[in-house]
Amino acid sequence: MLRILRILLWALVVTSLAGVGTYFYLGQQTGKVQPLVTIGGPFKLAATTGETVDSTGLKGEPFAVFFGFTHCPEVCPTTLYEMSSTLGKLGDEAKNLKVFFVTVDPERDTLDFMNSYLTSFDPRIVGLRPSADELAQIAKTYRVFYERVPTSDGGYTMNHTALVYLMDREGRFFGTLDYEEKPEMRLTKLKRLLKEG
Amino acid sequence: MKFVREIIVAVALTVAAFISSVAHAHDYKVGSLVITHPWTPEPPMGAKVAAGFLKITNEGATDDRLVSVTTDIAGNAQVHGMKVENGVMSMFEIEGGLVIPAGQTVELKSKSNHVMFMDLKQRPTKDTRFKATLTFEKAGPVTIEFKVEPMGSSHEHEGM
Numbered sequence: 538m539l540r541i542l543r544i545l546l547w548a549l550v551v552t553s554l555a556g557v558g559t560y561f562y563l564g565q566q567t568g569k570v571q572p573l574v575t576i577g578g579p580f581k582l583a584a585t586t587g588e589t590v591d592s593t594g595l596k597g598e599p600f601a602v603f604f605g606f607t608h609c610p611e612v613c614p615t616t617l618y619e620m621s622s623t624l625g626k627l628g629d630e631a632k633n634l635k636v637f638f639v640t641v642d643p644e645r646d647t648l649d650f651m652n653s654y655l656t657s658f659d660p661r662i663v664g665l666r667p668s669a670d671e672l673a674q675i676a677k678t679y680r681v682f683y684e685r686v687p688t689s690d691g692g693y694t695m696n697h698t699a700l701v702y703l704m705d706r707e708g709r710f711f712g713t714l715d716y717e718e719k720p721e722m723r724l725t726k727l728k729r730l731l732k733e734g
Numbered sequence: 735m736k737f738v739r740e741i742i743v744a745v746a747l748t749v750a751a752f753i754s755s756v757a758h759a760h761d762y763k764v765g766s767l768v769i770t771h772p773w774t775p776e777p778p779m780g781a782k783v784a785a786g787f788l789k790i791t792n793e794g795a796t797d798d799r800l801v802s803v804t805t806d807i808a809g810n811a812q813v814h815g816m817k818v819e820n821g822v823m824s825m826f827e828i829e830g831g832l833v834i835p836a837g838q839t840v841e842l843k844s845k846s847n848h849v850m851f852m853d854l855k856q857r858p859t860k861d862t863r864f865k866a867t868l869t870f871e872k873a874g875p876v877t878i879e880f881k882v883e884p885m886g887s888s889h890e891h892e893g894m
């Protein structure tokens with residue numbers, strides 16, 4: 538019961554965010570409306586490159602960030618794959634675009650493991666591994682839902698938000714890529730991010 | 735002479751077409767169930783899980799259930815449901831087995847129900863196949879082969 542309530546609450550959050558996103562987007566067109574809810578905020582996380590990524594150091598460059606885990610059968614590999622093919626199509630136009638894959642399962646996803654997993658994708662995609670506390674923090678700032686679901690074999694899987702967040706060069710929310718979106722749409726959105734973000 | 739050669743070519747082409755259609759069909763029958771085109775997208779490097787997709791048609795008059803899946807390549811396999819709602823992906827075990835209603839086709843496909851291979855012992859690589867045994871409540875066990883396709887092949891498969 539509690540779980541259903543939680544899901545409903547989060548669904549409400551996501552729905553209202555989508556609304557706010559549209560509002561914000563329309564606002565950008567007219568230059569009048571200010572965002573009501575902020576999505577995103579500074580983070581400082583250990584990366585698969587061996588460094589620590591400090592988002593405040595990204596000022597001046599738009600970036601994309603999404604959340605997932607490697608024990609994910611379809612959504613995460615597909616998102617990574619689609620992001621890779623879009624980056625491939627953008628080519629040099631996006632040569633400095635940073636794309637972050639933040640694990641919601643830091644327990645199993647070590648940096649080494651993520652690093653080898655990500656060799657299957659575009660090298661511009663960098664894995665980030667938060668601690669449990671850091672994860673709670675970044676999920677809160679990005680309004681990301683994640684929950685651990687036990688499986689009958691004694692293991693677990695994760696439910697999580699599958700949106701890709703596009704952030705502008707000031708680190709502000711610019712838009713999202715949705716899971717079921719057409720490749721042309723993704724390409725258009727990323728081009729816009731690079732140009733106007 | 736020319737005529738004979740034409741006939742030979744025609745027969746050869748027919749046989750080739752037949753063989754390739756059979757190879758493409760990649761079907762299995764067990765009891766009144768027909769299983770079509772089991773496939774897996776190649777998982778990323780080192781992945782511990784993979785998804786399996788297939789179509790099951792029940793040509794019989796009674797419902798059946800897919801109760802278990804086993805394979806040597808994975809420590810464990812389960813039938814899962816999956817949905818993406820309001821941007822949130824959630825996945826759940828289908829308890830009591832996946833029902834295959836009489837006279838209907840159930841599709842395990844991208845963004846939906848799938849076989850979840852967990853604790854992978856080896857990485858299924860594209861253009862290879864691996865065996866798995868599906869067990870149905872009524873039709874019993876059947877050993878099939880999952881075809882591993884390149885990553886990103888989440889497109890619709892018409893599996894003839």
Ligand SMILES: [Cu+2]
Pocket residue numbers: 610814825848849850
């Ligand atoms: Cu699953």
